[in-house]
Amino acid sequence: GEDVEQSLFLSVREGDSSVINCTYTDSSSTYLYWYKQEPGAGLQLLTYIFSNMDMKQDQRLTVLLNKKDKHLSLRIADTQTGDSAIYFCAESLKAAGNKLTFGGGTRVLVKP
Amino acid sequence: GAVVSQHPSWVICKSGTSVKIECRSLDFQATTMFWYRQFPKQSLMLMATSNEGSKATYEQGVEKDKFLINHASLTLSTLTVTSAHPEDSSFYICSAQSSGASYEQYFGPGTRLTVT
Numbered sequence: 001g002e003d004v005e006q007s008l009f010l011s012v013r014e015g016d017s018s019v020i021n022c023t024y025t026d027s028s029s030t031y032l033y034w035y036k037q038e039p040g041a042g043l044q045l046l047t048y049i050f051s052n053m054d055m056k057q058d059q060r061l062t063v064l065l066n067k068k069d070k071h072l073s074l075r076i077a078d079t080q081t082g083d084s085a086i087y088f089c090a091e092s093l094k095a096a097g098n099k100l101t102f103g104g105g106t107r108v109l110v111k112p
Numbered sequence: 113g114a115v116v117s118q119h120p121s122w123v124i125c126k127s128g129t130s131v132k133i134e135c136r137s138l139d140f141q142a143t144t145m146f147w148y149r150q151f152p153k154q155s156l157m158l159m160a161t162s163n164e165g166s167k168a169t170y171e172q173g174v175e176k177d178k179f180l181i182n183h184a185s186l187t188l189s190t191l192t193v194t195s196a197h198p199e200d201s202s203f204y205i206c207s208a209q210s211s212g213a214s215y216e217q218y219f220g221p222g223t224r225l226t227v228t
Contacts, residue, residue, distance in 0.1 A: 097144070097169075
């Protein structure tokens with residue numbers, strides 16, 4: 001079955017690195033995603049990684065995928081107050097028409 | 113690029129009335145659009161998958177006669193909440209999947225529905 005889990009909350013000081021973790025259960029995931037949601041807004045696609053990759057870096061964002069452990073992480077370097085938001089990881093399954101299954105979201109609070 | 117809009121952004125309606133929410137992909141074609149519902153401080157729950165020119169596929173537990181979905185063109189899908197009740201109050205978000213890159217899904221800004 002599909003199940004994606006995330007920790008609920010992360011507090012980090014401005015300028016430090018943030019690491020948000022996610023675990024999933026379906027080994028046939030095709031792509032894994034990270035989305036950002038600010039209060040009252042929709043979801044912003046931050047980055048995604050294909051399931052046969054181990055790492056992807058995009059400016060301040062680094063995604064690590066451990067397929068053996070079904071563990072996905074998002075590292076945000078030099079975290080800024082504007083990074084305060086809820087971060088959702090999600091997996092898609094090609095066999096399921098690329099439907100996304102979301103984790104519960106991690107609320108990140110950046111303190112000045 | 114890859115902008116998805118929703119209209120309205122918020123709506124208040126009375127019990128028993130119907131509300132239509134539009135989802136548009138502004139700068140790309142989307143053969144598939146998805147409708148989600150999000151309760152406060154919770155994750156997104158997929159309601160249905162909408163394919164252009166065909167009937168929507170609803171997730172288990174979602175009433176298709178209550179949540180009518182129409183995907184009339186490659187850039188527009190609509191969700192109509194019929195005979196709305198206060199428990200239908202929620203944040204409704206659509207996403208559009210690019211025809212050219214099926215692994216990319218872009219989300220609209222959401223519509224907050226309040227039923228009084």
